[in-house]
Amino acid sequence: MSEQMDERSYDEYRVIEDLGGWKRTHSCNELTAANIGDEVLLMGWVQFRRDHGGLIFIDLRDREGLTQVVFSPEHNTDAHERAHAIRSEYVVAVKGVVRARPDGMINTGMKTGEVEIVVDEWKLLNTSDTPPFAIEDRTDASEMLRLKYRFLDLRRPVLAKNFILRNKAAQSVRRYLDGRGFLEVETPVLTKSTPEGARDFLVPSRLNNGEFYALPQSPQLFKQMLMVSGLDRYFQIVKCFRDEDLRADRQPEFTQIDIEMSFTDEEQVMDLAENMVRTLFKETIDVELPSEFPRMTFAEAIRDYGVDKPDVRFDLKLQDVTEIFRGSDFKVFGKAEVVKVLRVPNGGELSRKEIDEYTKFVEIYGSKGLAWIKVKEDAWQSPIVKFFSEDEKAKLAEITGVKPGDILFFQAGQADIANTALGSLRIKLGERFGLIDEKAFAPMWVTDFPLLEYNPDEKRYVARHHPFTSPQPGQLDTVSEKPDEALARAYDLVLNGNEIGGGSIRIHTPEMQEKMFKALGISEEEARSKFGFLMDALKFGAPPHGGIAFGLDRLIMIMCGAKSIRDVIAFPKTQKATCLMTEAPGTVSSRQLRELGIRLREKKEA
Incomplete structure (x- = not known):
């Protein structure tokens, strides 16, 4: 058949067939030189089609990778003629023999690059419209377009590899915990609203009009119930929900590896978690993590890095x-609660434009500006140097060890703002x-976190982790008398500047839990209303536990x-918490609202 097929003959060769009993023998990333001479049957999508005169080549793709397929008129005339109709993203099944690629045609960048399949028979399983963007790792399509057509975006090899990993x-985690006596137990998705942290997603109840479930922010209370129940060791790979403002590493629904243990302390939980992560990295990406993870207190992290999840690379x-x-x-420095400095060796090459951009960056964290000094061979260059005494300059040079070519960045003011702003600029x-x-x-x-922190908006102390975290031994009175000095039995695992895990030893006696609620300004009536089932459980022999x-x-x-994080979630939401593919959230019918006993307030016109 010529390349100039008329429309009739083109359509004739676009007839969609069923499998007819055909079964795949291999994936598209499996065949090697060891398979030469084998008869194989592959199925997948057409990545590329190339017509080299007599021969037609396609790259056949599935989630595992690519295999080159050849349609030859000398090998099978009919199969070759029909192959003129093939286009990108068509779904095909090919049956043929594996052969070595000709000299000079080997692709060392592919696992299957030494071989190709010469086709005996093939089936067209489905056609495809022209995709709105190229199904390739490198694409200039916007993220919004890719999220709208997420089912196509997931065909891109880079994303497919993420989900294989x-x-x-997940399987590595399950094997590890199962081998150490943990039970995988599911906890409810429809539960009680206990707003003490991020906002809850609420679900109206049709059977109980005017009342609402909440989607769980975590299984925290249920896993504590399981410890009281005597199940001893629990885990779950579980979906959690938080109605909060989103960033690149946040989603309204996310997945946790949730772990809880009875009769344990910090060292046992941290040892188990550390070994699990070490095993996970080795089994999944063949990376050997250190035999012992270093530790740093919260105070040390804030002092040296400005944040409680330092990147120590x-x-x-x-x-x-x-x-x-x-x-x-x-005066800006002289009256400040704290003045912190960051020396950047050889950072004097920064332009004024870059410094201005960094100044805007720190404003995100509440900073009112960014002071800096460039150190030259013969002078210090900065708008603020003229205000410094010679003694101040000498002491600053001694403490920082600054040298010509360096730059110093300063933050002054409220401690938490100065630390966070400069710590983030450090990254x-x-x-x-x-x-x-x-x-x-x-x-x-990171260990030894403050148990509580003062919230000026609510004018009360709030739990830094959650209100069920135990204070450190001997600090029970400190919780009520000096709440800002109390330390928690809490620990975070940090990786490359990201908190990847966090936990604590829990309060397991009703007396201590009541004292914690009191320190948080939660009345006895409110505690009973929100957490009554927990308070009841703690009265019936709750074991020491943590997770x-x-x-x-x-x-x-x-x-x-x-x-x-959207690149590792199959169907993620945007930063406005919408799904562009399904167009969720969406409106519902008046009938549905009436069944739920809900009336919507009319939107005010702008």
Whole structure:
């Protein structure tokens, strides 16, 4: 058949067939030189089609990879003639013999690059419209377009590999925990609203008009119930829901590896979790993590890195220079609660435009500006240097060890803002100057968190983790008398600047739980209304218990080297919590609302 087929003959060869008993023998990423001479049957999508005059080539793709397929008029005239109708993303099944590729045609970048299949027979299983973007790893399509056609986006090899890895990771976790006596137990998805943290997603009840379920932010209370129930060791790979503002690493629905143990302490939980992560990395991506994860207290993390999830793949540290400038003529520093500085070796090459961009960046964290000094051979260059005394300059140089070519960045003011702003800028600068080894994995534990933190908006103390976290031994009175000094029996596992897991030893006596609620400003009536079933359970011989939960999505994102958590969730939401593919959330009928006893307030016109 000629390439100039008329429309009739083209349609004649686009007849869709059924499988007719054909069964795949291999995936499209399985055949090697060891299979030469084998008769095989592959099925998949057409990645590319190339007509080289006499021969027609296609790259056949499934989730595992690609195989080159050849239609030859000398081998099978009919199969070759019909192959003129094949287009990209058509679904085909091919039956043929594996042969070696000709000299000079080997593709070392493919696992199947030494071989090809010469076709004896083939079936057209379905046709395809022209996709709205190329089904390739490198695409210039916007994320919005790819999310609208997510079912096509998932065909791209880079995303398919993410979900293959995610599956391997989940199975590794299950094997590990099953081998250590853990039971996988499902907990309810429709539960009671206990708003103490992020906003709940609420679900109206048709059978109980005017009342609502909540989707669980985590299985926290249920897993504690399971410990009271005597099931001893529980885990679950579970969906959780939080109605919060989104970022690149957050979604309204996400997945946790949830773990709880009875008769345990911090060391046992951390040891189990550490070994699980080490096993997971080895089995899934063949990476050997350190035999022992380093540890750092919360206070040390804030002091040296400004944040409680430090990225320790590079060595830049913040330094506290508050005392140097106490009472300084430079009032911005002299009256500040804290003054922190970050020295960037050889950072003096930064342009004023870049510094201005960094100034805008720190404003995200509540900072009112970014002070800086460029150190030259013969002078310090900065708008603020003229306000410094010679003694202040000398002490600053001694503490920071600054050298010509360096730049110093400062944050002054409220401690939490100064630390967070400068700590976050540290990451940006590490990326800018290539200080971070993107292929490295640096896990570490952060311990000794504050139990409570003051919320100025609510004018009360709130739990830093959750209200069921136990204070450290001997600090029961501290919770009520000096709440800002109380430390929690809590621990976070941090990887490359991301919190991948967090947990604590729980309160297991009603007396301590009541004291915690009181410190949080939760009245006895409110505690009974929200957490009555927990308070009842603690009265019936609750064992000491604790656990940890890992963010599976974030963990997989890091393991894959993905830039967004959306790249490891099959059908993610946008930053406005919408699904572009299904157009959720959407409106519902008046009848449905009446059944639920709900009336919507009319929107006000702009």
